[in-house]
Amino acid sequence: xxxxxxxxxxxxxxxxxxxxxxxxxxxxxxxxxxxxxxxxxxxxxxxxxxxxxxxxxxxxxxxxxxxxxxxxxxxxxxxxxxxxxxxxxxxxxxxxxxxxxxxxxxxxxxxxxxxxxxxxxxxxxxxxxxxxxxxxxxxxxxxxxxxxxxxxxxxxxxxxxxxxxxxxxxxxxxxxxxxxxxxxxxxxx
Amino acid sequence: xxxxxxxxxxxxxxxxxxxxxxxxxxxxxxxxxxxxxxxxxxxxxxxxxxxxxxxxxxxxxxxxxxxxxxxxxxxxxxxxxxxxxxxxxxxxxxxxxxxxxxxxxxxxxxxxxxxxxxxxxxxxxxxxxxxxxxxxxxxxxxxxxxxxxxxxxxxxxxxxxxxxxxxxxxxxxxxxxxxxxxxxxxxxx
DNA sequence: GCCAGTGATGGGACTTGGTCTCATGGACCG
DNA sequence: CGGTCCATGAGACCAAGTCCCATCACTGGC
Numbered sequence: 001x002x003x004x005x006x007x008x009x010x011x012x013x014x015x016x017x018x019x020x021x022x023x024x025x026x027x028x029x030x031x032x033x034x035x036x037x038x039x040x041x042x043x044x045x046x047x048x049x050x051x052x053x054x055x056x057x058x059x060x061x062x063x064x065x066x067x068x069x070x071x072x073x074x075x076x077x078x079x080x081x082x083x084x085x086x087x088x089x090x091x092x093x094x095x096x097x098x099x100x101x102x103x104x105x106x107x108x109x110x111x112x113x114x115x116x117x118x119x120x121x122x123x124x125x126x127x128x129x130x131x132x133x134x135x136x137x138x139x140x141x142x143x144x145x146x147x148x149x150x151x152x153x154x155x156x157x158x159x160x161x162x163x164x165x166x167x168x169x170x171x172x173x174x175x176x177x178x179x180x181x182x183x184x185x186x187x188x189x
Numbered sequence: 190x191x192x193x194x195x196x197x198x199x200x201x202x203x204x205x206x207x208x209x210x211x212x213x214x215x216x217x218x219x220x221x222x223x224x225x226x227x228x229x230x231x232x233x234x235x236x237x238x239x240x241x242x243x244x245x246x247x248x249x250x251x252x253x254x255x256x257x258x259x260x261x262x263x264x265x266x267x268x269x270x271x272x273x274x275x276x277x278x279x280x281x282x283x284x285x286x287x288x289x290x291x292x293x294x295x296x297x298x299x300x301x302x303x304x305x306x307x308x309x310x311x312x313x314x315x316x317x318x319x320x321x322x323x324x325x326x327x328x329x330x331x332x333x334x335x336x337x338x339x340x341x342x343x344x345x346x347x348x349x350x351x352x353x354x355x356x357x358x359x360x361x362x363x364x365x366x367x368x369x370x371x372x373x374x375x376x377x378x
Numbered sequence: 379g380c381c382a383g384t385g386a387t388g389g390g391a392c393t394t395g396g397t398c399t400c401a402t403g404g405a406c407c408g
Numbered sequence: 409c410g411g412t413c414c415a416t417g418a419g420a421c422c423a424a425g426t427c428c429c430a431t432c433a434c435t436g437g438c
Contacts, residue, residue: 004404004415030395040417045396077377113310120309121302145346146374149338157334185335186375188266193386193433218423229388234425 009047011037016054017104025112052118055105062129064089069133078139078147083179090172094162103163127152154178198236200226205243206293214301241307244294251318253278258322267328267336272368279361292352316341343367
């Protein structure tokens with residue numbers, strides 16, 4: 001028998017999400033989270049650099065996105081490369097079994113400014129990664145920046161729809177459709 | 190003679206910027222800031238909701254932007270309305286006398302993640318305001334979202350250039366030029 | 379001239395997030 | 409059987425942020 005229960009960070013994340021739903025982010029103490037997971041404050045901060053990060057940690061997500069952009073066909077334009085990457089994400093990360101969790105998580109995020117702040121930073125980090133990945137494809141700097149911003153917007157739109165319980169479409173198709181719409185909207189002057 | 194020295198929040202902000210430059214944001218204590226301003230921790234938190242905000246408070250900036258968008262000629266397209274608003278900002282807010290301060294402030298911001306986090310949140314807030322202002326002009330939702338994102342990008346580019354000591358152009362013209370470039374970049378597929 | 383009200387500030391107790399250092403104790407290896 | 413890992417616990421410590429009440433100079437009415 002294992003000396004300790006397995007997957008301490010996972011238990012902490014689950015406990016945190018539960019408690020944030022029950023009492024709100026601000027009314028939940030790190031000690032309470034740790035206790036519910038059968039651990040202590042010390043262990044919490046060993047796995048997460050701060051209280052917010054317990055809701056964000058899951059992410060090799062940036063790597064997946066960058067990889068997706070890099071492996072798009074060489075002839076593809078910048079936005080198409082981003083589309084391919086989003087598609088890949090839909091296949092490997094935003095899978096149906098994560099939908100419910102993502103929805104709960106997002107509801108908690110939306111309810112708290114501190115958490116939205118962290119989310120905003122993650123978004124800029126993601127955008128920066130996209131810009132870099134596009135640059136490596138030879139896309140000129142400014143074009144890359146524009147494509148990355150539009151890509152982030154597409155992401156947002158698709159993610160919001162994907163989370164919606166009334167919707168059953170996969171993330172990939174939603175992103176494709178959102179991208180098409182953003183494209184036409186960007187053509188309007 | 191006045192009972193207290195005037196402009197407590199201004200003194201606090203100035204003291205904070207000095208100290209952040211000298212020792213870094215993280216190595217500066219709220220108590221130290223307050224002391225340098227001849228005040229106390231209590232007074233600091235009376236004027237600023239948290240330590241970060243001492244570098245952001247100056248902003249009725251959102252209002253100016255919204256107003257600028259609203260007062261653009263009715264026939265103007267969404268991006269043109271944003272351009273007008275940025276122009277107005279250049280006239281009323283990003284004036285030459287604020288350039289040095291803005292540069293110092295930005296250097297401090299760039300050096301610290303916590304501060305960039307707040308900056309990212311402010312940016313999303315700004316984008317949201319732009320979207321709303323564009324919606325009130327009758328711009329369709331998605332078009333507004335795209336225009337706002339591109340507007341924010343233009344803002345960023347122009348702001349970076351405006352801060353640069355090697356540059357002496359005003360904010361308005363820089364924004365106009367950045368907008369033109371972003372427009373052509375957005376046309377690339 | 380006195381006195382009560384006002385408003386900016388000070389003081390200090392208290393909670394929580396976050397850091398750091400050292401102790402513990404079961405499992406694995408020789 | 410004994411030593412060595414290594415995940416965890418324990419607790420001191422600091423700074424951010426909240427709260428409540430005290431202070432004290434000025435103001436206006438009487």
